[in-house]
Amino acid sequence: MTIFSSSPPGTENMTVPIPSIGPKSEAAYARALDVFPDGTTRVTVECDPLPRYIARGEGAWLVDVDGRRMLDLNGNFTTLIHGHAFAPVTEAVVRQLHSGSCFASPTEAEITLAATIRGRVPGIEHIRFVNTGSEAVLFAIKAARAFTGRTGIAKIEGAYHGSYDWAEVSQSVTPATWGPSKAPAAVSYYRGMPPSVLNEVVPLRFNDAEGAARAIAARAATLAAVLLDPMPSRAGLIAPEPAFVEAVQRTARAHGILVISDEVLNFRQGYAGASVRHGLHPDLYTLGKIIGGGFPVGAVAGRAEVMAVFDGKAGRPALPQGGTFSANPVSMVAGQVTLEHLDHAAFERLEELGDELRRRLSASIARHDAPFSVTGAASLFRIHPKPTPPREFRQAFLTPPEQTVMTALSRFFARQDIALPNGAAACLSTPMGLAEVELVAQAFDGFLATQAAVYEGLVR
Numbered sequence: 001m002t003i004f005s006s007s008p009p010g011t012e013n014m015t016v017p018i019p020s021i022g023p024k025s026e027a028a029y030a031r032a033l034d035v036f037p038d039g040t041t042r043v044t045v046e047c048d049p050l051p052r053y054i055a056r057g058e059g060a061w062l063v064d065v066d067g068r069r070m071l072d073l074n075g076n077f078t079t080l081i082h083g084h085a086f087a088p089v090t091e092a093v094v095r096q097l098h099s100g101s102c103f104a105s106p107t108e109a110e111i112t113l114a115a116t117i118r119g120r121v122p123g124i125e126h127i128r129f130v131n132t133g134s135e136a137v138l139f140a141i142k143a144a145r146a147f148t149g150r151t152g153i154a155k156i157e158g159a160y161h162g163s164y165d166w167a168e169v170s171q172s173v174t175p176a177t178w179g180p181s182k183a184p185a186a187v188s189y190y191r192g193m194p195p196s197v198l199n200e201v202v203p204l205r206f207n208d209a210e211g212a213a214r215a216i217a218a219r220a221a222t223l224a225a226v227l228l229d230p231m232p233s234r235a236g237l238i239a240p241e242p243a244f245v246e247a248v249q250r251t252a253r254a255h256g257i258l259v260i261s262d263e264v265l266n267f268r269q270g271y272a273g274a275s276v277r278h279g280l281h282p283d284l285y286t287l288g289k290i291i292g293g294g295f296p297v298g299a300v301a302g303r304a305e306v307m308a309v310f311d312g313k314a315g316r317p318a319l320p321q322g323g324t325f326s327a328n329p330v331s332m333v334a335g336q337v338t339l340e341h342l343d344h345a346a347f348e349r350l351e352e353l354g355d356e357l358r359r360r361l362s363a364s365i366a367r368h369d370a371p372f373s374v375t376g377a378a379s380l381f382r383i384h385p386k387p388t389p390p391r392e393f394r395q396a397f398l399t400p401p402e403q404t405v406m407t408a409l410s411r412f413f414a415r416q417d418i419a420l421p422n423g424a425a426a427c428l429s430t431p432m433g434l435a436e437v438e439l440v441a442q443a444f445d446g447f448l449a450t451q452a453a454v455y456e457g458l459v460r
Helices: 023-035 087-099 108-120 133-148 195-199 209-218 242-254 304-310 329-340 344-368 400-415 434-450
Strands: 054-058 061-064 069-072 126-130 152-156 201-204 223-228 258-262 284-288 298-302 373-377 380-384
Touching: 069 434, 087 329, 108 126, 108 298, 108 329, 126 133, 126 304, 133 223, 133 258, 133 284, 133 298, 133 304, 152 209, 195 201, 201 209, 209 242, 223 242, 242 258, 298 304, 344 373, 344 380, 344 434, 400 434
Parallel strands: 152 201, 152 223, 223 258, 258 284
Antiparallel strands: 054 061, 061 069, 126 298, 284 298, 373 380
16 A cells, blocks of 8 residues: 655645655554544654654664664654663663552652752752643643632743643644734634633743733733743744843733743753753743653642642642652653753753754855754754744744745655654754764755755745
């Protein structure tokens, strides 16, 4: 069975051919279509037009069910900072599994991991573990409501914060829906989102200091929190400008509004995470991904005064929170071992690799006079089909021709045996070195050198 053979209609002469996906992946997808609505269980799975099924991971590399080996720049959406099958983690998890995978009672492993995280991040006094990053954001918003007595939130237009209604508002806006630049519209993410949710969310434009301060102040009486990702991945992987960070924090503090820093993805920016790096001093943090070492995890953390809403020592807490697998010892042990192997030296090395890759990519862009730019920090990077790095989501938004170019770029990389995410953050991992940076840089240079016809029509 061959499920695909050509490019999308109208783009046959503009795109790089779709990389071959082997017969075992095709057969697996045919089976999946029989049991899943669209053949997958995550909307984030890339299908071009079907997914590549993975048999195993080896450090920085993936091996699919047909035996093809590819450099992994996705890392399960930036989770696997030590790559696949990291021996210290697998050994610790196997030991834990022999003792049990989950219990109704707590284990000492959760205390150890919480203490490790608190010891790294200024501003974290207490922690509450949950199962996913989405759940962490959900409970952080609820905690802000319980603490302030208000219900509304402000959030960044285009930013992804998981699968909670209020956090999803204006997550996938387009020029047709996002509204005026000075008054961004609150837009539904899915058909059937309650109008009441839209009424309680104030979208902000990233790096618009004046506009953010004005919008927060105008709705201050109803806002429990401002939800920020220090460097929103799907909104462009753009660094926050100091004036924007200062304006948001100053305005929120003036009105008794909490600031939530969503570092589910960006905690990998350094030993103490991303907020310290960018001058943000939040009341609450949400964490996930790397703190679980490749296993399901999430955490809400922050000031003891705010985290007290979870305190049930004297009876029913202001915010009850539980979860069958929350703080399960497998995730806790895996996370602890992961962090133990992420000391200052490990982060410095990743930073150096990231800087070198971003430098190499930018040098290729300049050499070919190509309409591209690069954003990111630490071990994260994103390539934009735009000559000037975007400052906010509306500038990062991909037009149809730009999306065609990025699809072609991902396909070109795949043909060089590199898995490059399409339209999201790409990442390096500790098993990588200068050799892997060279592979990525050469692939991008090869694309610019040989595929000018694909991108020559982009705005310069």
